[in-house]
Amino acid sequence: MTVFRCFMIVLGAGMTAHLTYAQAVFAPRAEAMASYGASVRDTRGFTANPSGLVGIRDWDFNAATSIATAVPGGGFVFSGFGLGKRFLDNHALALQYSPGTVLNIFEPATVTVGGVNIPADRQISYAEPLAAAYAFRASDRWSLGLQTRMRTERVNDPQYQFEIKDTAIVSIPKEFLATTWFVDPGASYRPAEDVVVSAVGRGLFRFTSGGLPAEFESYLLPTERALEVSVAYTPFPSLTLVAGGSTARNGSLGLEWLPGGNVALRGGLYGSGDEHPFVEALAAGIGWSYSFLEVDASYLHFTDQTNRRGSIPAGALASSEIEDVGMNPFTPDRATFSIKAILGRLKESLARIEGVEMFGGIYPSAYEGLAFRPVGRVHVRNISRKPIQTRASFFVERYMDQPTETQPVLIAPGEEADIPFTAVFNEQVKTIPKMMVRDGTVSVSATVAEDFDDRTQTRVLMHGKNDWDGNVLSLRYFVTPDDPEVIRYSRDILLQNKDSADSGAKELRSFSNARTIFNAFAGKLTYVADPKQSADNVQYPSETMKIRGGDCDDMTVCFASLLSSIGVSTAFVDVLPPGKPEEGHIFLLFDTGVDPKFGASIASNPKRYVVRAAKTGASTIWIPIETTVITRGFDEAWSAGAQRYFDDVEVGLGLVKGWVRIVDVY
Amino acid sequence: MRTVVMMFAAACVVVRATAGDIVVQKVTGDVSVRHGVTEVWTRIAAGDVLRPDDTMKTGRRGSAVLVTSAVQAGRKTMTLPADVIVDMSDIRDLSQEELMLKLTMEKVRASSYEWKNEDLQIPNTAATHGADGAPGTLKETDPATGILQLNGVRVLFDNGFFATCALKGLKVFRQYPTLGSSFRNRLMVAEALEQVKLRGEALSEYAALSTMEGLTQEQKSLVKARIQTLRR
Numbered sequence: 001m002t003v004f005r006c007f008m009i010v011l012g013a014g015m016t017a018h019l020t021y022a023q024a025v026f027a028p029r030a031e032a033m034a035s036y037g038a039s040v041r042d043t044r045g046f047t048a049n050p051s052g053l054v055g056i057r058d059w060d061f062n063a064a065t066s067i068a069t070a071v072p073g074g075g076f077v078f079s080g081f082g083l084g085k086r087f088l089d090n091h092a093l094a095l096q097y098s099p100g101t102v103l104n105i106f107e108p109a110t111v112t113v114g115g116v117n118i119p120a121d122r123q124i125s126y127a128e129p130l131a132a133a134y135a136f137r138a139s140d141r142w143s144l145g146l147q148t149r150m151r152t153e154r155v156n157d158p159q160y161q162f163e164i165k166d167t168a169i170v171s172i173p174k175e176f177l178a179t180t181w182f183v184d185p186g187a188s189y190r191p192a193e194d195v196v197v198s199a200v201g202r203g204l205f206r207f208t209s210g211g212l213p214a215e216f217e218s219y220l221l222p223t224e225r226a227l228e229v230s231v232a233y234t235p236f237p238s239l240t241l242v243a244g245g246s247t248a249r250n251g252s253l254g255l256e257w258l259p260g261g262n263v264a265l266r267g268g269l270y271g272s273g274d275e276h277p278f279v280e281a282l283a284a285g286i287g288w289s290y291s292f293l294e295v296d297a298s299y300l301h302f303t304d305q306t307n308r309r310g311s312i313p314a315g316a317l318a319s320s321e322i323e324d325v326g327m328n329p330f331t332p333d334r335a336t337f338s339i340k341a342i343l344g345r346l347k348e349s350l351a352r353i354e355g356v357e358m359f360g361g362i363y364p365s366a367y368e369g370l371a372f373r374p375v376g377r378v379h380v381r382n383i384s385r386k387p388i389q390t391r392a393s394f395f396v397e398r399y400m401d402q403p404t405e406t407q408p409v410l411i412a413p414g415e416e417a418d419i420p421f422t423a424v425f426n427e428q429v430k431t432i433p434k435m436m437v438r439d440g441t442v443s444v445s446a447t448v449a450e451d452f453d454d455r456t457q458t459r460v461l462m463h464g465k466n467d468w469d470g471n472v473l474s475l476r477y478f479v480t481p482d483d484p485e486v487i488r489y490s491r492d493i494l495l496q497n498k499d500s501a502d503s504g505a506k507e508l509r510s511f512s513n514a515r516t517i518f519n520a521f522a523g524k525l526t527y528v529a530d531p532k533q534s535a536d537n538v539q540y541p542s543e544t545m546k547i548r549g550g551d552c553d554d555m556t557v558c559f560a561s562l563l564s565s566i567g568v569s570t571a572f573v574d575v576l577p578p579g580k581p582e583e584g585h586i587f588l589l590f591d592t593g594v595d596p597k598f599g600a601s602i603a604s605n606p607k608r609y610v611v612r613a614a615k616t617g618a619s620t621i622w623i624p625i626e627t628t629v630i631t632r633g634f635d636e637a638w639s640a641g642a643q644r645y646f647d648d649v650e651v652g653l654g655l656v657k658g659w660v661r662i663v664d665v666y
Numbered sequence: 667m668r669t670v671v672m673m674f675a676a677a678c679v680v681v682r683a684t685a686g687d688i689v690v691q692k693v694t695g696d697v698s699v700r701h702g703v704t705e706v707w708t709r710i711a712a713g714d715v716l717r718p719d720d721t722m723k724t725g726r727r728g729s730a731v732l733v734t735s736a737v738q739a740g741r742k743t744m745t746l747p748a749d750v751i752v753d754m755s756d757i758r759d760l761s762q763e764e765l766m767l768k769l770t771m772e773k774v775r776a777s778s779y780e781w782k783n784e785d786l787q788i789p790n791t792a793a794t795h796g797a798d799g800a801p802g803t804l805k806e807t808d809p810a811t812g813i814l815q816l817n818g819v820r821v822l823f824d825n826g827f828f829a830t831c832a833l834k835g836l837k838v839f840r841q842y843p844t845l846g847s848s849f850r851n852r853l854m855v856a857e858a859l860e861q862v863k864l865r866g867e868a869l870s871e872y873a874a875l876s877t878m879e880g881l882t883q884e885q886k887s888l889v890k891a892r893i894q895t896l897r898r
Binding site: 505507508594596597598599600601603604605607608639642643646647650651653655656657 | 700702703704705718719721755760764767768771804805806807808811841
């Protein structure tokens, strides 16, 4: 069979070309604001400036549909969807699938063979179905981005052959495809809190596969590089003004106004140096957000409707004018709708932790006081554009039941503040045998939401339960009058000496009970003078009684606990002679409850006691006790304590000079 | 000859005594000392060296001459007449600042650290003292002791130790309120305060004096004149 094939050239190209398109950039916000590069903050229209993706909070998803309102018979078209993710705090990735970014041009044609008209329409399709981008926040002011866009240029041209044998005409559609990947780097710079400048190199690099035959090369779209610059200025928190321009001789202006109620109103103006009039298009839009959802709508209207209604005269198609598949001389008026959802973390971070400082280690003995005194502070910066109320919380796992939270601190936009935090430890903290390091979590929250705006780990030095910071104010936390062992011990001693205790004057009951307990206590204990090893270590009373010994701190604490357990008030006398820290010493005062006018009943020498006011305001007689001589009994300890008190306080004037302090235990 | 030897011995002891020590130069009659915080009075003799924590007492016919080395007063002798009690720690000069601090402390009478507001306030379950039942048989301190101490305060005044005179005087008045109701005693303390140039404190004392009952016209005029002088 001989086959003669003859390819026929299409004759009589159509009078009018027909266009179908989706073309929306499926971001009503972007479309309505016209100049969008500096306003990109999520996956909506991120191709305008990939570096804006650093504004993504966590997962970000949006989808859009559009309708070409000026085209007869046009319906809704699925424009596409975008998905983005922020990771490692300063990085973001996004992917866009946009099957609706398409411009199809049908050139009708007819071939007449033997008086038979055979349709031979030619179709030219332009599409940008894919884009992917990566963004990196380099600093507070700089962010960088890089994206790639895929563009396809397709020509579908039906061609014919005659089969001589069968005298048949066979249509053989021929399709030619060129695929180009463009690479667009972008950057955003924030010179001030209310200004953002962005720049994108459009088509800076490109990689092409496939191609069109020479006869169709005129259909190829231009690939000139362009630089797009955009500026966003926010004079008020509720108003953003934007402006932009491109080396491709076009520019735009826009604004976004937030009147309240989670509503955003937008408007924009597109201009082109190649168009007449200069103002090419006007846009308006509205957005509304609630929780993790945001819906947007926009309407784009072109001032010149020529070639924008779905058909163009023959010869009007000039591909060189189509610089953007989504926005070109053939783009019709359109309405676009989108919905955006923030997945994962819903809240936008308003505050950032700049640093954490711990005020020292945690002394379990004084853990109750740490609920009221700050253990550290967190340095927080307001990274939002609004004043924020910021709270800090602190948590150490295992040793705290729940995080502590501070009172809110007001921080102005861009400002920083120190927020001191406290800690409420549980009883577990008193089981720490020796010094250790634990992780503490410091969080800051700038809204009423429970989510964290920022969170960090800090090292917390947890001291052992017997460690002491050397401050006499903290020593009182070692006094445990409620310890069952202490109560049992003091009660047992008094019970054993009940007869002698009952024989004295009732006003002297506290004095005689203290004497009795001390003497019993003294008979079982040994003073250990080892200040080097025990300077920062204090035994709890139960431990002192168990091991039957201790240094002056241990003895003082133990005796104070025993006296407190029977209702006798005590106070520490902290002596730190100036220039002689090695002679620092602590001894005890206890309250006899005796009126000073009966001082002679206690001692004929008033130097043996101290008249001081109790917290009740009444002056009573207090007895100084030097526990380092405990083994010599009460009277010796009393004499030594009185002598020391007189020397340091009365002669040395230590109290008025500040090197002697008296601290009430309870 | 015996007196010369005693004087020589005392002089030698003075040379050996350290700064702040007080040397007994001469003793007549019943004079005793109570060392430190002990409760026993022992007889004293010329040449004895007293420490700042000692207390001297002279009997009805006793007297003593002391050699002191008070810093500001300079080395000098001091005579203790009969019927006085003097703490050796009071034979010294206090700076005006020290005196003010001591006075403030005596006024508040609570020489204790006050908890700051931000500190933890633990309820004081041990604050109630157990004086249950009827009062016992406690004896009040002998008022005669107060008189002896007040006499010692006057010795301090007469020897120029105005700061310690004021402090001890106020202390005695608190412990023995009847002694504080004497115009003469109160005037002494007010004058001591005036001498150490604590105008405000002296003025307060004079103002308090002017409100005392039973003052003679002459006493009123005196106090009024002092107040006017201080207010200038």
